Each structure stands twice: as C-alpha cells, then as structure tokens.
Amino acid sequence: MEKQSPPPFQWDDWYAAAGGRTISIDEVNALLKKIYEDQYLRFDGEVAPVKRTFSSPAEAAKVIKEKAIEFGSDMVGICEIEPSDVYRGKTVTEKFAIAVGQNMRWREFQVVPSRESAIECVRVYYSLGESVIKLAAWIRSLGYPCRIEHPIGDSDLLHIPIGLKAGFGELGRHGSIIHPKHGPLFRMGSVVTSIPMQTDHPVDAGIAAFCDKCKACRIYCPAKAIPDHRSPEAGKDHLGNDRYLVDTGKCFPYFAKHNYCSICLPVCVYNHKEWARDFEGFKTKLFPEIIMHDPPGPVDLPEEKRHKYPKLSR
Ligand code: SF4
Ligand code: SF4
DSSP: OOOOOOOOOOHHHHHHHTTSOOOOOHHHHHHHHHIIIIIGGGSOOOOOSSOOOOSSHHHHHHHHHHHHHHTTOSEEEEEEOOGGGBOTTOOOOOSEEEEEEEEOOGGGGSEESOHHHHHHHHHHHHHHHHHHHHHHHHHHHTTOOEEEEOTTSOOSBOHHHHHHHTTOOEEOTTSSEEBTTTBSOEEEEEEEEOSOOOOOOOOOSSHHHHHTTOOHHHHHOTTOOSOSSOEEEEEEOTTSOEEOOOOHHHHHHHHHHTTTOOTTTTTSTTOOHHHHTTTTTOOOOSSOEEOOOOOOOOOOOOGGGOOOOOOOOO
16 A cells, blocks of 8 residues: 655644743744745755766765764765655655754753743754755766755654664654664754665664653643654554654644753653753753643644654655
8 A cells, every 4th residue: 555645844833722832032033034035045066067977876975974973964864765754745756855953952951941942953953954065066066956845844754763764763752763872852954865875774773663662742732742653554653663642733733832851851751861961961850840830732733734744654
C-alpha cells in the first residue's frame, strides 16, 4: 500500500484556531524577521558551469558531510527521498536529502516554558538556517543544483522521516527524534540535491524500546498530549513499531500560548550527562524546573488540514 503523506503544516490556521499568536518576545520577533526577510532571499543562487567530479558516491557523501559540519551542523546524514517524505500537494524532484541538525543549548532549557527556551528554539532555526544556506551555496559552486528545506517549517519535506532515515536516531514517545549521543534537544533542516551519494541507514539503539518503559514526557506534558500506549492506527516507525500518536490538537494550543512549551524535550531522560554540561562545559541542572499551566481546550482543524506523519516503515 502506498504510504500517505500529510498536508503541509497550516501554521496560520492553527494559530487562528488557538486564539492567535500570543508569544511576543523582542528577540524572537527579530530572529523571525531575519529568517523571513533575509534568509529566504538567499535560498537560491547561480550554479557553477563546471562540475566537480567525485570518484564515488561514498566520496561525495564524505566530502559533503565534512562541509556540513564545517558550516555549523552538529549532525549530518543522507537519505533517498520517497514520495511519503513530501507534504501532500508539494513536489520535490531531487533524489537525496542531506539532513543536518544543530543542538539547542541545554542551559536555555533550565526553566520550561520560558522566555529563554523560546528564544533558543528560534535562535537555532536561524543558526541552522545559515548552515543550510552556506552548504547549498557551496554545492552550487561545485556545479550541482540543490534546494534548501529550512528548519523553521514551511518546507516541502517532512523533517522527521528524513532524519530517521538519515540515521539521526529513533522516534521517541514525545514525537521527536532522540539521537543516541545528542539526545532530543536539536532542530533539523536539509539540502536536497541529485548528486549521487552514499546514503545512511536508520538506527536501532534501543531507544524506542526504552520509551515503552519510560513515561517521563507523558507525565510532565501539561496538555496531556503524549499518549500512554502506541497506536496501531498511527502507522509504524522506522523499526516497524506502532507509533505513539501525539495529540497535536492538545499540544498546539498550549505551545502557542506558553513560549513554544518544549517541556517534553528537556525532561526526556535521553538528555545525557554530557548534555547536562551543555556540550560546552557549562554547569547546569540535570533536570529542568517545569512550570505547568492549566491547558487551554483542544483545537482540531478539519481532517484534511491536520498534520499527521505518514507511516515510516522501511
Ligand atoms: S510541547 Fe508541551 S504540550 Fe506539546 S507535547 Fe511537548 S510537553 Fe506536551
Ligand atoms: S521521556 Fe522517556 S518516554 Fe519520553 S521520549 Fe524520552 S525516553 Fe521516551
């Protein structure tokens, strides 16, 4: 059976249904302005007329991954794009996605939700946006066309299935990818191109299996959006498990009113001790201070506009 992809995320409809955009933080607004008014203008560029040749797809993948790290990504992987990775109604003609991720700083999630955690989410959207823009410009300078899938959304590709196939980790109960080394506190974007490249594989590090025993994110989710059990009707993850179906109709209104919430990410037990030092040696708490507000009522968009990930089975 052909896998179904969801419609693009309807940000404006969600915000309107949730009572409008209530998060107003000067630093966030300034970063969003830079993303939409500066970065978006730098998505395209000239492709050099002469192509650099690679000795093999493996060499191409190695060289490109090294550049992605040099340009500021903390993780990089490559996968082939399937129709189910593309939002319904969008078209992607390129064959491969170079998926990149960048860590968010644990020290900004010491209290969640907070002004600091909200700024950090958008800071990384901007910063990883710079990283994909630089990578795309460099690929064009080698004579190959490519396109950017910006981490902030409004993209053609679904970041989560791409990240899973590119080997970033496993799908956690909270609906985000958990990387075996970096944990769940990171953002993703990608550059798509048809350069023949060696691809990566999904990983099985026992994380999804651990989620069946741990319920920390479910217990601390103030909107009760994270489920108790896996749902057979929600499709499979990349390991063939039934997925946990996070209720976006409960999460989004909370997230929209309380600084993008994010509680489920820093409470995840996969934030290693390494993470607690913030990867940069900062002394931080092992567990964040959590502020729980009463959840607003759920908001459900019409079925055709709801955002559900497709089946991810291999
Ligand atoms: S962002 Fe907040 S409301 Fe949404 S699932 Fe995570 S903890 Fe729950
Ligand atoms: S908090 Fe526990 S159950 Fe939730 S995603 Fe992390 S490991 Fe899985």
